[in-house]
Amino acid sequence: MRRAIPILLALCALIAPLVLAVSAADKIRVVTTIPDLKALTEEVGAKLVDVESLARGTQNAHELEVRPSLMLKLRRADILIENGLDLDSWAEVAVQGANNSKIVRGAPGRVDVSRGIQVLDVPGTRVDRSMGDVHPLGNPHYSLDPGMAPIITQNIADGLARFAPEHRATFEKNRQAFLARLDEAMARWTKALEPLKGAKVVVYHPQWIYILHRFGLNQAAALEDRPGIPASPAHLTRVIRQMKEERIKVIIVEPWNDLKLATRVADEAGARAVVLASMVGGVKGADSYIAAIDHNVNALAQALR
Ligand SMILES: [Zn+2]
Incomplete structure (x- = not known):
């Protein structure tokens, strides 16, 4: 009997990694283009998914260099979740190099979460990338x-359930639990920004229009001449003049922008440049969906006060 225990332990040691390996292999392999969608997919899929993001939170999601490492991630994916609206069109290049029929455009494993989003800033006239405009x-x-999370997570849950219909109820339960937590946070954010309703801000890149609208704040100008087009001196002079006239106190900067330039403009206008998390993981501490918005709302409220 005494000899049986070490044998049993040895057996356990042998089997445990096997069990782990099997459960990892059982998970649905999801790749998302940006970390916000990774964070939301992990909320909806929880233990049933293994999620990787192609872009990191500090990067400019418009311009990701498509490397072989990205294609390798996509090669083994069951599902690819993308932002759409031309933000992550580079993913198409990576998909073509990945040779994985599950995630080609039109396949059930390709999920565009912009379905159902009411898009803002739609150009009145036709613009394309040849003009340099990235929107x-x-x-x-x-x-x-945060007001978009119900639609995004619905699209994610539908995409996951197409792949694993037997888990549909679990995805929906996880989603509802997350949305309940988000609701609580929403009350906190609304309270923090309520006294600042109507305040104007200047942005570096027009990345903030949805959340500004949500909380009743206004984008007065952008430092870029047009989305994706670097600021020209003449344009910056106009923005500085406008900031002084309208007493605008804040320039919102993304982690990948030229902070020195934004700070110089802010100094001249008597304002402050504030770096917000443009995506989950963009700044320290913004490592979950709710934490990223917490950071942004708090930083904004503090700067505008
Ligand atoms: Zn953009």
Whole structure:
């Protein structure tokens, strides 16, 4: 009997990694283009999914270099979740290099979460990338507006359930639990920004229109001449003049923008440049969906006060 225990332990040690390996292999392999969608997919899929994001939170999601490492991630994916609205059109190049029929456009494993989003900043006239404008289909930066999370997570849950219909109820239960937590946070954010309703801000890149609208704040100008087009001196002079005239106190900057330039403009206008998390993981501490919005709302409220 005494000899049986070490044998049993040895057996356990042998089997445990096998069990782990099997459960990892059982998970639905999801790749998302941006980390906001990774965070939301993990809320909906929880233990049933293994999620990787192609872009990191500090990067400019408009311009990701498509490397072989991205294609490798996509090669083994069951599902690819994308932001759409031309933000992550580089993903198409990576998909073509990945040779995975599950995630080609039109396949059930390709999920565009912009379905059902009411798009803002849709250009009145036709613009395309040859003019340098990176928002040809309207503003694609809706993912960190908490009011959009119900639609995005619905699209994610539908996509996951297409792949694993037997888990549909679990995805929906996880989604509802997350949305309940988000609702609580929403009350906190609304309270923090309520006294600042109507305040104007200047943005570096027009990344914030959805969340500004949500809480009754206004984008007065952008430092970029047009979305994706670097600021010209003449344009900056106009913005500084406008900021002084309208007493605008804040310039919102993304982690990938030229902070020195934004700070110089802010100094001249008597304002402050504030770096917000343009995506989950964009700044320290913004490592979940709710934490990223917490950071942004608090930083904004503090700067505007
Ligand atoms: Zn943009």
